[in-house]
Amino acid sequence: MGRKHDYEITVQWTGNSGPGTSGYRAYSRDHDITASGKTTIQASADPAFVGDPQRWNxxxxxxxxxxxxxxxxxxxxxxxxxxxxxxxxxxxxxxxxxxxxxxxxxxxxxxxxxxxxxxxxxxxxxxxxxxxxxxxxxxxxxxxxxxxxxxxxxxxxx
CATH class of the missing domain: 3.30.300.20 (K homology (KH) domain)
Structure with missing residues (x-):
């Protein structure tokens, strides 16, 4: 068996504008992707799925x-x-x-x-x-x- 490599990242939802997921359009799809020692990636859903077009999806x-x-x-x-x-x-x-x-x-x-x-x-x-x-x-x-x-x-x- 070859070498094994593990990768750990954290995805944190940042899109709760107050009412949480009380409705499909009530929340933002924005989230941050982080890993130890690396720059945060600000991400979202694809715009077709109510995401922010300026963020990675x-x-x-x-x-x-x-x-x-x-x-x-x-x-x-x-x-x-x-x-x-x-x-x-x-x-x-x-x-x-x-x-x-x-x-x-x-x-x-x-x-x-x-x-x-x-x-x-x-x-x-x-x-x-x-x-x-x-x-x-x-x-x-x-x-x-x-x-x-x-x-x-x-x-x-x-």
Missing amino acids: PEDLLVASLSECHMLSYLSLCSREGVVVVDYTDTARGTMEESARTGGRFVEVVLAPVVTVAEAGLVAKAEELHERAHEVCFIANSVNFPVRHTPTIRVEGA
């Missing part, structure tokens, strides 16, 4: 987690394989479908990383390592919907 954070995990796995692999990455930006998109039976579920997340490498000779290996990053991403291995990646590789100064 669980759906945003799930898509962000998949994007971050892929990026960190990819950069680690690149560093070990001699692929010098000088820039990385991902515009990830997730699709969730609502259902009367299940409430809703994600059906897909598509990662679209744009990676800049130091020289043209690294492009093929840089493309190849995206598949391996997907295979080793902890978060992608933990979800029950497809996570696809459509990378673009650029060369610095080109």
Whole structure:
């Protein structure tokens, strides 16, 4: 059995404006996400579910987690394989479908990383390592919907 890692966070509801949950629109969905020694994330529900559009919501954070995990796995692999990455930006998109039976579920997340490498000779290996990053991403291995990646590789100064 491999190593075990535990993660502890606290989610504190901050949206009681007085009457608590006495009605569906009587309370705010605002909450704080904290972990020891880390900056607090002010979150809410998606605006479609009466949340604050200026705060992060669980759906945003799930898509962000998949994007971050892929990026960190990819950069680690690149560093070990001699692929010098000088820039990385991902515009990830997730699709969730609502259902009367299940409430809703994600059906897909598509990662679209744009990676800049130091020289043209690294492009093929840089493309190849995206598949391996997907295979080793902890978060992608933990979800029950497809996570696809459509990378673009650029060369610095080109």
